[in-house]
Amino acid sequence: xxxxxxxxxxxxxxxxxxxxxxxxxxxxxxxxxxxxxxGVAEPCxxxxxxxxxxxxLTRRWNTVPVITDGTAVLGLGDIGAEAGMPxxxxxxxxxxxxxxxxxxxxxxxxxxxxxxxxTIELIAGSFGGINLxxxxxxxxxxxxxxxxQDLDIPVxxxxxxxxxxxxxxALINALKLANKQLDQIKVVINGPGSAGIAIARxxxxxxxxxxxxxxxxxxxxxxxxxxxxAQREIAKLTNLSRKRxxxxxxLAGADVLIGVSVGNxxxxxxxxxxxxxxIVFVCANPVPEINPVDALDAGAFIVGTGSSEYAxxxxxxxxxxxxxxxALDVRAATVNLQMMMAASLGIAQCVSEDELATDYIxxxxxxxxxxxxxxxxxxxxxxxxxxxxLYR
Numbered sequence: 001x002x003x004x005x006x007x008x009x010x011x012x013x014x015x016x017x018x019x020x021x022x023x024x025x026x027x028x029x030x031x032x033x034x035x036x037x038x039g040v041a042e043p044c045x046x047x048x049x050x051x052x053x054x055x056x057l058t059r060r061w062n063t064v065p066v067i068t069d070g071t072a073v074l075g076l077g078d079i080g081a082e083a084g085m086p087x088x089x090x091x092x093x094x095x096x097x098x099x100x101x102x103x104x105x106x107x108x109x110x111x112x113x114x115x116x117x118x119t120i121e122l123i124a125g126s127f128g129g130i131n132l133x134x135x136x137x138x139x140x141x142x143x144x145x146x147x148x149q150d151l152d153i154p155v156x157x158x159x160x161x162x163x164x165x166x167x168x169x170a171l172i173n174a175l176k177l178a179n180k181q182l183d184q185i186k187v188v189i190n191g192p193g194s195a196g197i198a199i200a201r202x203x204x205x206x207x208x209x210x211x212x213x214x215x216x217x218x219x220x221x222x223x224x225x226x227x228x229x230a231q232r233e234i235a236k237l238t239n240l241s242r243k244r245x246x247x248x249x250x251l252a253g254a255d256v257l258i259g260v261s262v263g264n265x266x267x268x269x270x271x272x273x274x275x276x277x278x279i280v281f282v283c284a285n286p287v288p289e290i291n292p293v294d295a296l297d298a299g300a301f302i303v304g305t306g307s308s309e310y311a312x313x314x315x316x317x318x319x320x321x322x323x324x325x326x327a328l329d330v331r332a333a334t335v336n337l338q339m340m341m342a343a344s345l346g347i348a349q350c351v352s353e354d355e356l357a358t359d360y361i362x363x364x365x366x367x368x369x370x371x372x373x374x375x376x377x378x379x380x381x382x383x384x385x386x387x388x389x390l391y392r
Contacts, residue, residue, distance in 0.1 A: 065104050098371040129324055163316050164203075167281060169318070174361050177302065178302070189259075190213075197213070223235075259280075279300070285307065288310075326374065347362065
């Protein structure tokens with residue numbers, strides 16, 4: 001099936017993937033008097049007296065904006081705010097289908113970090129959480145950091161942390177089949193942008209000790225003046241041997257390759273120099289860094305991609321609906337590391353020991369058990385770490 005052409009055709013038919021549906025009747029004088037004026041004045045005054053009542057008397061408790069500036073949409077790059085709308089609508093549809101979260105696409109016509117931060121802060125009172133999407137590095141790091149500091153609702157940059165969470169879950173299960181341990185493997189991440197840096201930090205938290213990142217100019221090394229601030233920080237924690245060279249040089253003897261870069265940048269020869277039972281996650285979209293068939297032919301033990309066209313789809317759709325469901329249910333003030341780690345373990349545990357196979361290391365994106373497991377794990381972690389406003 002030609003998904004691209006058929007998708008264009010279907011989008012023209014759908015004219016939008018989400019819509020607003022009223023939750024109350026407005027068919028009579030009494031209906032209108034309760035849902036609107038004059039009765040609506042009372043909840044307004046109650047919220048004026050206590051702004052937290054906005055979570056109890058409106059849909060705020062269950063609403064999340066999916067916010068982009070259109071600068072890093074899929075693998076398409078800086079295509080503009082409006083051009084990112086189909087992706088944002090799609091994410092909103094997935095929020096509803098898998099987490100029963102009411103999500104709204106918000107596409108901001110600005111590339112100025114300060115303007116984006118201010119815009120989000122000004123509209124935050126309408127929502128229970130904030131989902132940032134497809135904002136290019138390094139601005140995305142500052143935007144998320146500032147919003148997490150300034151807002152008292154969960155702020156989550158899906159490209160960073162959603163990708164890191166699902167990648168860690170996939171790696172946990174892949175290592176079981178390869179009979180390798182997190183603290184003993186060598187990992188190379190190709191693509192030192194928002195996702196690559198977040199994955200590196202997250203895997204370090206999980207106990208991986210040997211991680212290197214690689215960009216266009218080769219392996220990241222501490223002290224390289226060409227690195228941006230975020231890359232300089234992660235370079236202090238990775239490539240501890242300070243090895244220089246190309247991606248192929250970095251992959252020599254590596255147990256794991258994680259690609260979050262561009263299509264067709266990895267060759268069979270690069271896979272061949274990796275360690276025995278190599279794990280290859282090539283997640284560039286819409287075209288992976290290497291075709292999975294070629295990676296397997298070159299000796300990879302397990303291959304995952306970001307696409308539903310192949311086995312082992314490593315996609316953050318397994319993360320964000322359940323994560324926000326759990327965070328909203330306990331009215332979490334933030335999304336912390338413990339909540340994200342709980343999400344990874346929840347996803348990984350959805351594939352039983354009997355089900356686990358080289359072509360099945362993660363539950364399918366539409367497996368509602370996974371989304372329920374993530375929601376439950378995240379909610380409990382929020383309670384345990386004291387960031388729930390409902391359970392203290």
